[in-house]
Amino acid sequence: MPAGLFGFAHMNMYQYVDAVLIGMFLGWLYERTRSRQALYRTACSLRHPSVIG
Secondary structure: OHHHHHHHOOOOHHHHHHHHHHHHHHHHHHHHHOOHHHHHHHHHHHHOHHHOO
C-alpha cells in the first residue's frame, strides 16, 4: 500500500510503475536491514549512479 501511494505521489502515470517498484524495493530493504542509512545510500545510488564509483 505505501509503495502505491509513493507512486501516486509522483502524479505521472509514466513514473508510477517505476516509483511503485522502487518503493517496494526500498520497503523490502528497510524490513530486511532496519537501517535508514541503507535506504539513504541505496536511494542516492539509484538517483545518481555516478555516486557508486
